[in-house]
Amino acid sequence: MTIPETENNRLILKEKKEEANDVVTLKFCPKNGELPDFRAGQFVMVGLANKELSGITKSYTISSAPGEKLLSITVKRKGSFSQALYDLKVGGEIKASEPQGFFFPSENSQDIVFLAGGIGITPFYSIIKDTFKKNPDKKIHLFYSNKTLGDIAFLKDLDKLSAEYKNLRIIHLLTREQTRDPRVKEFKRLDADILKRHLGDLSRKDYFICGSIGFVNDLWRELKKAGVKEEEIFTEAFF
Amino acid sequence: MTDKNEKLKYDVAGQDPYKSDSWIYSDVVKEHFFNPRNVLLDDSGYKADGTGMTGSPECGDVMQVWIKVNPETKKISDCKWRTFGCASAIASTSVMSVMVTENNGMSLEKALNLKPQQILERLGGLPDRKFHCSVLGHMALREAVLDYLKKNDNTGNRE
Amino acid sequence: MKKSAYLDYAASTYLDPSVIKKMMPYLKGYFGNASALHEPGRESKAIIEKARGDIAEILGAKREEIIFTGGGTEADNLAIMGAARANKNKGSHIIVSKIEHKAILEAAKKLESEGFRVTYADVDSFGLIKIKELKKLIKKDTTLISIAIANNEIGVIQPIAEISKIIKSVKKDGFPLFHTDAVQAAGAISLKIDTLGVDLLTLNSSKIYGPKGIGCLYVRQGVKLEPIIIGGEQEEQLRAGTENVASIFGFAEALKLAERLRLKESKRLIDLRDYFIKNIIKSIPDCRLNGHPAKRLPNNINISVKGVEGESLLLLLDSLGVYVSTGSACASSDLEPSHVISAIDTSPELSHSNIRLTLGRKTTKKEIDYVLSVLPKAVTKLRTISSVK
Numbered sequence: 177m178t179i180p181e182t183e184n185n186r187l188i189l190k191e192k193k194e195e196a197n198d199v200v201t202l203k204f205c206p207k208n209g210e211l212p213d214f215r216a217g218q219f220v221m222v223g224l225a226n227k228e229l230s231g232i233t234k235s236y237t238i239s240s241a242p243g244e245k246l247l248s249i250t251v252k253r254k255g256s257f258s259q260a261l262y263d264l265k266v267g268g269e270i271k272a273s274e275p276q277g278f279f280f281p282s283e284n285s286q287d288i289v290f291l292a293g294g295i296g297i298t299p300f301y302s303i304i305k306d307t308f309k310k311n312p313d314k315k316i317h318l319f320y321s322n323k324t325l326g327d328i329a330f331l332k333d334l335d336k337l338s339a340e341y342k343n344l345r346i347i348h349l350l351t352r353e354q355t356r357d358p359r360v361k362e363f364k365r366l367d368a369d370i371l372k373r374h375l376g377d378l379s380r381k382d383y384f385i386c387g388s389i390g391f392v393n394d395l396w397r398e399l400k401k402a403g404v405k406e407e408e409i410f411t412e413a414f415f
Numbered sequence: 416m417t418d419k420n421e422k423l424k425y426d427v428a429g430q431d432p433y434k435s436d437s438w439i440y441s442d443v444v445k446e447h448f449f450n451p452r453n454v455l456l457d458d459s460g461y462k463a464d465g466t467g468m469t470g471s472p473e474c475g476d477v478m479q480v481w482i483k484v485n486p487e488t489k490k491i492s493d494c495k496w497r498t499f500g501c502a503s504a505i506a507s508t509s510v511m512s513v514m515v516t517e518n519n520g521m522s523l524e525k526a527l528n529l530k531p532q533q534i535l536e537r538l539g540g541l542p543d544r545k546f547h548c549s550v551l552g553h554m555a556l557r558e559a560v561l562d563y564l565k566k567n568d569n570t571g572n573r574e
Numbered sequence: 575m576k577k578s579a580y581l582d583y584a585a586s587t588y589l590d591p592s593v594i595k596k597m598m599p600y601l602k603g604y605f606g607n608a609s610a611l612h613e614p615g616r617e618s619k620a621i622i623e624k625a626r627g628d629i630a631e632i633l634g635a636k637r638e639e640i641i642f643t644g645g646g647t648e649a650d651n652l653a654i655m656g657a658a659r660a661n662k663n664k665g666s667h668i669i670v671s672k673i674e675h676k677a678i679l680e681a682a683k684k685l686e687s688e689g690f691r692v693t694y695a696d697v698d699s700f701g702l703i704k705i706k707e708l709k710k711l712i713k714k715d716t717t718l719i720s721i722a723i724a725n726n727e728i729g730v731i732q733p734i735a736e737i738s739k740i741i742k743s744v745k746k747d748g749f750p751l752f753h754t755d756a757v758q759a760a761g762a763i764s765l766k767i768d769t770l771g772v773d774l775l776t777l778n779s780s781k782i783y784g785p786k787g788i789g790c791l792y793v794r795q796g797v798k799l800e801p802i803i804i805g806g807e808q809e810e811q812l813r814a815g816t817e818n819v820a821s822i823f824g825f826a827e828a829l830k831l832a833e834r835l836r837l838k839e840s841k842r843l844i845d846l847r848d849y850f851i852k853n854i855i856k857s858i859p860d861c862r863l864n865g866h867p868a869k870r871l872p873n874n875i876n877i878s879v880k881g882v883e884g885e886s887l888l889l890l891l892d893s894l895g896v897y898v899s900t901g902s903a904c905a906s907s908d909l910e911p912s913h914v915i916s917a918i919d920t921s922p923e924l925s926h927s928n929i930r931l932t933l934g935r936k937t938t939k940k941e942i943d944y945v946l947s948v949l950p951k952a953v954t955k956l957r958t959i960s961s962v963k
Contacts, residue, residue, distance in 0.1 A: 231922075278557075389546045396532040411530050415547060448886070449893065454959045472923035472962050475883060475903045475911065479961040497961035501885035501904035505959065544909060 189268045190246055195329040196322075198253045199295065200262055201239060203246035207269065211247050214238055216306035217280030217299040222249065223271035226260050234258075237298040238275060241305035247272075250329060252295040279412040281307075285382045286408070287315040289375065291366060291395050293387025294322055296414060300386065301330050308341045317375060318346045321366045321391070324353040335359070347374055366395060368402035382408050389413045441539035447506035452513050455481055455495035463495075465566065467558020469551050476500040476548065478508050478555040482515075484563055490520035496555070503538075503545040507552040510537045515556065526560050529553050578895030579941040583781075583873060583934030584726050584758060585899055590783035590935075593827045597785065600820035608817045609808065618819045625826035632833050633775070633792055634766045641791045641809045642822055646757040646778030648803070649791040650677035652813070653753045653774045656799035657718045658685050664749050665715030667691045671703055671732075672917040673725050675755055679913070682720075695721070700866040701730035701918050709740050712750060722755035723763060723770070727901055727914040727930060728865030729874025731763065738771025748773075751797060757781055757789075761832035762840050762872050773797050777829070779821070783935065784828025788821040835935075843872035843933050850875055850931070850942050857950045864915060864928060873933040876901075878915075878924040881963055882956045887929055890952045896945050902926040923962070 186207035193201045205211070214220075219237040224230065234257050240248035253262040264270070279299055281288050288307075290300040297320055307314050322328045328348065338344045349362040349370070362370050371378060383404060385395045392413040399409055455461060463481035470476040477500065483493035494512040498505050511534050515521040521529075531549035535541055541549060600621065606614025608622050623637070630637040643649040658668055670682050672694045682692045693711050696704050703721055712719070719741060724731045734754055741752050753774035756765055761782045767775065775792040779785055793799060799812055806814030847870075855861055860880035879887065884902030891898055899905075901912025903926055911925040931945070957963075 389543045393532060393535070393546075396530075406530070406533065407525070407528065409530070410528075411532055413531070413546060413550070415543075448889065451959055456958060468961070472927075473925065475926035477961045497959055499881060499960045499962040500883050501902070502889045504883075504904070505886060544907065545904075 185271050185273065187247065187270050187272050189264050189266050189270070192264075192266060195250060196331070197324075197326045198262075199250060199327075199329045200253075201248050201250045202261065202264060203240070203248045204270070204272075205246055212272075212275055214242060214275030215280055216241050216302040218275040218277040219299075220249070220275050221273035222261070224257070224260055225269055225271075229257055229260055232257055233271075233273075236261075237277075237302070239298045239301050241302050241309065243306075243309070250295070250298050250301075277412075279384070279386070279410065281382055281384070287381045288317070289371070289381050289383045290316065290318045290320075291383065291385045291387075292318065292320045293366075293391035294327065295329065296385075296387030296391065296412075297329055298386075299412065300384070301334075304334075304337060304344065308337065308344065312341055313343060315343045316345070318344065319349065319366055319371070319374070320346060321349040321351060321387075323351055325350065325355050325357060325360070331359075345374075366398075368398045371399075372402070378402055378404055382410065384410045384412075386412045387414065389415050443510070443537065443539040444503065444506040444541070447509040447538075448502040451505055451509040453493075453495050453509065453516070455479075455497055461495065463559075465559040465561075465563025467555045467560070467562055469555040469558060470500070472499060476504050476551050478504065478551050480508070480512075480555040480559040482556075482559045482563060484523065485520065488520070488522075490522050491515045491526055491560075492520050494556075494559075500548065500551075501545070503541050504548040504551065506538060507534055507541075507548045508555070510534055511552040511556055513537075523560050523564070527557060529556060576895055577944050578897070579937070579945050580897045581931040581933060581937070581941075581945065582897050582899050583937075584871075584930065584932035586786075587781055587783045587934060588936075589785055589824070590828060590831060593784060593824050593831065596827050597820050597824040600823050604819055608819065609806070618817070621819050622817055622822050625822045628826040629777075629790060629829055632765060632829060634768055635792055636795060638810065639793055639795055641793055641812050642817065642825075643789050643791055643809075643813055644787055644803075644815075645780065645789040646755070646776055647675075647677040647789075648813075649776040649778070649789045650675065650755055651681045652791050652799065652802050653776060654678055654681035654718065654720060655685060655802055656812070657751055657753065657774065657797065658690055659688075660798040660800040661717045661749070661751075664747070665713075665717040667693070667713050667716045668718040668720070669693045669695055669708070669711050669716060669750070670720045671695045671697060671722070673697055673701055673727075673730075673914045674720060674722055675726060675757070676913075678720055678722075678755060697730075697917055699918050700869070701725055701728050701864075701914070702866060702869065703732055703737065705733070705737060705740065708737065709744070712741070712744055714746075716750040718751045718753060720753040720755070722757075723759035724756075724871050725865070725914060726758045727912060728876045728918065729758075729871035729932075730865045731759070731869045731871065734770050734772065742771065748796065758871060760829065761836055762843075764836075767792065767794075779825035779828055782828050782832045785821040785824040788818060788825045790825070839935065840872040843937070846933055846937060846939060846942055847872060847875055849939070850946065853946050854949065857946070858953050861953075862924075864918065871932075873937075875931040875933075876928060877931075878928045879953055880924065880927060881960045882953055883926050883960075884928055886956055887952060890956065891929075891949065894948045894952065896948060898929050898931045900929045902928065 187204035190205050191203040219235045221233045223233045236249040239250040251261045253259045338346050348360045385392045392411050464484045466481045468479045478498045481495045485492040494515045496508045498508045531553050534549040606618045608618040626640045627637045630640050751773040754772045755776045757778040773794040778789040801812045864876040884900030885905040888900045901915045903909050903911040
C-alpha cells in the first residue's frame with residue numbers, strides 16, 4: 177500500500193483544531209494544483225515525511241465535505257503514527273493517496289441510521305454535511321457513543337447541524353460518565369433496545385456502523401438479532 | 416456445522432473467539448486452512464471474467480481473486496483465489512470463495528456488498544487482531560466484481 | 575507415537591531432570607526468608623550465597639557482582655534504566671544496537687521519554703555491528719552502550735571483545751559503561767568477564783534448562799545502578815523482594831551444567847545445524863539463511879522462504895508436530911514484523927516470510943531428518959496457494 181511519488185499527492189497543513197480529548201482535526205491545502213475529488217465517507221491513505229515512520233501508510237477518513245476549501249482528516253492519537261500526525265505543525269507536509277472507499281449511502285437509500293463509536297464519527301460527519309447541502313429532506317438518525325463528554329468530537333458543530341436541519345436527529349450516548357447535559361440521552365452501550373426506543377420500527381432503514389472492531393461487530397450482531405436484514409447493514413471498522 | 420462451532424467456541428478456554436486476544440483454532444478455520452477450497456492452481460488456462468487483488472508482501476497479506484460470471488443470471492458461477500498470508504487470511508479467502516459460489520452463486524450486487532462480518536460468521540469468528548484478514552478477503556472480491564463490471568460496460572457505482 | 579520435533583529452544587527450554595532432582599529439597603523445605611536473622615533464615619541465605627558464588631566463578635567475577643533478578647527481561651531493564659538513571663550526572667546519551675531484544679529497546683524508549691538521547695546503532699546485512707561507525711557514535715556524554723553477545727532471532731554473534739576494546743580506548747572516568755545481553759549466548763559461548771570486557775551482563779535461567787522466572791545481572795564493582803524494583807534491602811539494595819531460594823539454586827546448577835556441556839554440545843549442535851542448513855537450502859528453492867553463516871549460535875537456524883508467510887508455515891508445521899517460531903507480523907500481538915529481520919535489510923517483501931528453528935539438548939539427527947522430510951512439502955503446499963511467486 178504505497179502512495180505514488182508525485183507532487184500532486186502532497187498536502188500542506190493550514191489549520192489545526194482540537195475537537196475532543198486526544199482528537200484533533202487537521203485541515204490541508206494541496207501543495208500543487210487542486211484538492212482531489214471525493215465522495216463524503218471516503219478515506220485517504222496517509223504517509224509521513226518523518227524518517228522513522230516513512231514507508232508506513234495508514235487510512236484516515238476525510239472529515240470535511242466535498243466542496244469545502246480545505247481537506248480535513250480528524251485524528252485520535254493512539255500510537256506513534258497518529259501521535260506524529262497529532263503533533264504536525266502548520267506548514268507541515270503529508271502524502272495522501274487518491275480518495276478511496278465505498279462507505280456511503282446511495283442516492284436512493286432508505287432512511288439513514290448512523291451508529292458511530294468514538295472516532296468512528298468521521299465518515300458520518302462528512303456525509304451529514306454533504307447530504308443536507310444537497311438533500312435537506314433526507315432523514316438521518318445519528319447514534320453517537322463515547323466514553324465521556326470530553327471525548328465527543330464535533331459536539332458543537334453537530335449541535336449547529338441538528339438545529340439547522342430538522343431531519344437530523346442526534347442521540348448521544350456516554351458509557352463512562354453521567355451528566356445532566358440534555359444532549360446525552362443514554363448512559364449505556366448502544367444496543368437494539370436503545371435503537372428501538374428512538375427509531376420505533378427498525379425495518380426499512382439503512383444502517384451504517386463505524387468504530388472499533390469490537391463496536392462494529394457487536395452492533396452487527398445486535399441489529400441482526402433484532403431482525404434487521406444483512407443487506408441493510410453497512411460496516412467500516414477502524415483498526 | 417454452526418452448532419459444532421458453537422460448542423467448540425466455549426470448549427476452548429471458555430472464551431468467545433470474537434473477543435479473544437489469543438489464537439483460537441476454530442474447526443472451520445482449521446478446515447479451510449488445511450483443505451482450502453477453490454484455489455487457482457494454474458492461472459494460465461483460466462479465463463476469468465473479473466480479477467482483483469489486495470494487499471502487498473510488505474504488509475504480510477496478498478489476496479488475488481478470479482471470478483466467472485453467468486451472463487444470463489449475472490451471478491458468480493466460479494470463484495478462484497490465491498493468498499499469501501497467515502492461516503486466518505487463507506481461511507478467510509477460502510470461506511469467502513465458498514460463500515459466493517454456493518447455492519448457484521451470489522448475485523453481483525450481493526457480492527459487492529459482502530461484509531467482513533459475514534465472512535467472520537462463517538469462520539466461527541476470528542480474534543480482533545485477525546479481523547483485517549476478513550476485510551482484505553472482501554476487498555479482493557469487490558475488486559474482482561468491479562473489474563467485471565468495468566469490462567462489461569456496467570457502472571460499478573452504487574448510485 | 576506421533577512424530578514430533580521441538581525446535582523452539584531459544585524461546586524456552588525444558589527444566590533439566592538433574593536440576594529438578596537437585597532442586598527438590600529446596601522446594602520441599604528451606605523456606606525461611608533469607609533476610610531473617612534466625613536459623614531457617616540463615617540457612618536460606620547460605621544456599622543463595624553458594625549459588626551466587628558458583629555463578630560468579632563461571633563468570634570469573636566477584637560474588638558481590640552478581641544480582642539475582644526475576645528473569646532476563648528484568649535484568650535487561652535494570653541494566654539499561656538503572657545505569658542510565660543512576661549516572662545522569664555523567665551524561666544522558668546511550669547507544670543500543672538496532673537488533674537488541676525488546677527488553678532493551680523498550681527500556682531505551684522509556685528513557686527517551688525521560689529526556690535521554692538514544693542512538694540505535696546500525697548492523698550490516700548479516701546483523702553484525704558496524705564497528706567503525708559505532709566508534710563515531712560515542713559522544714562525550716555517552717554513559718551506556720548495550721550490545722548482545724548473540725541475537726535471539728538470527729543467532730548472529732558479535733565481536734564483543736573487539737567492541738569492548740574500542741569502548742575502553744575512549745573511556746573516561748569509567749564511562750561509557752558496556753552492557754551485554756548474554757541470555758542466548760549462555761551455554762554456547764564463554765562468559766568470562768575479563769575476556770568479554772563488559773561492565774554489565776544479563777543471564778536468564780529459562781533458556782539454559784533451568785527454572786523459569788529467575789535470572790541475574792552481573793554488575794562490575796563500582797558501577798552505580800538505580801534499582802527498578804524497590805521496597806527491600808535484598809541484592810545489595812538493587813532488587814527488592816523475598817528471594818526464590820529454590821530457583822536461585824536451580825539457576826546456578828543449570829548454568830554449571832551448561833558450562834560443563836558447552837564445548838561438546840556446541841560442536842554437536844553446530845554439526846546438526848549446518849547439516850540442516852545445507853540440506854534445506856538444497857531442497858527448497860528461493861530460500862535463504864538470515865544472519866551470518868559462521869558467526870552464529872550453534873543451535874540457530876533462521877530462514878526466509880519466498881512466497882510463504884511465516885505464521886501459516888508455523889501452523890502447518892505445528893500440525894505435523896514440528897514446533898518453530900516466526901518473526902512474521904501476523905504472529906505477533908502488535909502486528910509489527912520482526913525488527914531484527916527489518917534491520918538486516920532483507921527485501922521488505924520477505925519480512926513476513928521467515929521462520930526460526932532452534933535446536934537443543936534433546937534434538938537428534940532423526941528429528942532433523944523428520945523436519946527435512948516435511949518442511950519442503952509444507953512450503954510447496956503453501957506456495958501452491960500463494961499469490962506471491
